Amino acid sequence: MYSSIRPSKLFRILLVAASVLSISTICAYAVPIKLDVGPLMEFLSSVIEPETSGTAMAGVNITCSQFTEAIKKTQYARILDVDKDDVDKLCMHFLKGAGRIPDITNREAAMALAQFMWESGGLLYKEEVNCKYGCPQYNSPGNPHSDVKPVPGKSYHGRGYIQLTHPDNYNSCSNSLYGDNRLLETPEQVASDDQTAWDASFWFWINRVRTDPDIIRGKFGASTMQINGMHECNNPAPENLNKAKMRFKLYQQILSVFSPGEKAIEGGCYN
Numbered sequence: 001m002y003s004s005i006r007p008s009k010l011f012r013i014l015l016v017a018a019s020v021l022s023i024s025t026i027c028a029y030a031v032p033i034k035l036d037v038g039p040l041m042e043f044l045s046s047v048i049e050p051e052t053s054g055t056a057m058a059g060v061n062i063t064c065s066q067f068t069e070a071i072k073k074t075q076y077a078r079i080l081d082v083d084k085d086d087v088d089k090l091c092m093h094f095l096k097g098a099g100r101i102p103d104i105t106n107r108e109a110a111m112a113l114a115q116f117m118w119e120s121g122g123l124l125y126k127e128e129v130n131c132k133y134g135c136p137q138y139n140s141p142g143n144p145h146s147d148v149k150p151v152p153g154k155s156y157h158g159r160g161y162i163q164l165t166h167p168d169n170y171n172s173c174s175n176s177l178y179g180d181n182r183l184l185e186t187p188e189q190v191a192s193d194d195q196t197a198w199d200a201s202f203w204f205w206i207n208r209v210r211t212d213p214d215i216i217r218g219k220f221g222a223s224t225m226q227i228n229g230m231h232e233c234n235n236p237a238p239e240n241l242n243k244a245k246m247r248f249k250l251y252q253q254i255l256s257v258f259s260p261g262e263k264a265i266e267g268g269c270y271n
Contacts, residue, residue, distance in 0.1 A: 060098045061106055062258055064091040070113070070257035074250055076122025090123055093194070097202035101210070110258040111215065111223050112205050114251035116161040119227070127191040128158035142166025151185055159190035161201040162209075162227065173203045214268050220251045221268030233269040244269050 068087060071077060080087055094116070098109045117123055128135065134155035141148050142156075146168040150156060156167050164173060167184060174183035177199055183189060190200045209215065214222035224244050225233045232244040252264045 060095050060104060060109055062095060062098075062109055064088060064095070066257050067091040067094065067113075070110075070254040071117075071122075073253040073257065074117065074122075076117055076124075079122050079124060093198045097198050100202060101206060106259040107218055107255060107262060108210070108215065110255040111220055111251060112202075113258075114220075114247060114254050115205075115209075115223055115227060116201060117254075118247050118250055119158075119163045120161045123161060126160060126194070126197045128163060131155065131157035138165045140166065141168045143168040148184070154185075154187055156187055159187065159200070160197045160204070162204050164190055164200050164204055169204070169208070172207070173200050176203055176207070212268075218265045219268035220248055220264060221266055221270065224248075224269045229269065241270055 064087075068080060068091070071080060079090075094113060098104055098112060101108065101112075120126065121129075131138075135157040136155065138155065138157045139150040142165060148167045148171045150167045156165060156170055158165050164170060170187050170190070171181055171184040174181050177183075177196075183196075183200070189196050191197060209223050209226040212222045212226055215226070221233070221244070224247050232240050232247075235241070248264070248266050248269075255262060255264050
């Protein structure tokens with residue numbers, strides 16, 4: 001299904017179509033030439049926008065209307081103040097990525113969105129704020145059994161919507177997504193390119209988070225344990241425990257829209 005096209009975009013489409021017809025007319029009286037229609041098709045694809053309000057993506061029984069409604073319930077509702085097209089893009093990126101998770105449920109989608117939003121300050125930040133000029137503490141492999149070395153001059157601090165860190169994760173993610181080590185060579189891409197930020201975040205969720213069976217069983221705290229357990233689940237300091245509880249509250253709010261009537265399970269982190 002496709003939504004209606006804005007007048008300005010319709011004008012551009014008509015302009016391109018008229019240009020193609022003009023070229024065709026000229027070619028009829030001149031030496032035949034071979035036209036590359038690839039750029040034209042790419043343009044048309046970019047101006048005809050997919051309908052997002054009521055259609056769920058394959059594998060995910062969630063619409064962009066529900067995505068927006070869920071965000072309204074959270075402390076990050078301010079992101080809805082930006083252009084609606086930007087919110088729709090966030091939604092479509094999320095639904096597309098969630099649709100790649102095997103046997104995903106609305107409950108797990110709510111877990112993932114809650115963690116993505118917490119880690120990125122409401123889908124606003126794709127790079128660890130305090131590491132603008134690098135954070136060398138993240139340049140250790142991350143996996144004690146890994147021999148992946150950092151590239152000199154690069155920093156492997158948190159990037160993406162779920163904060164990919166350490167050379168081993170950047171390298172593993174890169175090989176899984178692209179079949180090469182481009183993200184190890186240029187880790188900045190995870191923050192500078194939005195598609196990469198989403199792809200890396202869902203890679204991390206699938207390969208580093210949902211590997212705990214308790215997540216599939218619905219225990220939200222298990223996802224926090226996988227993401228930041230050392231600091232928030234195994235640390236008795238009140239401020240750290242409070243962060244984990246705030247993550248759970250965020251999940252409750254989103255779950256109430258994605259799966260109305262389902263009870264959120266807190267266990268897996270501090271209890």
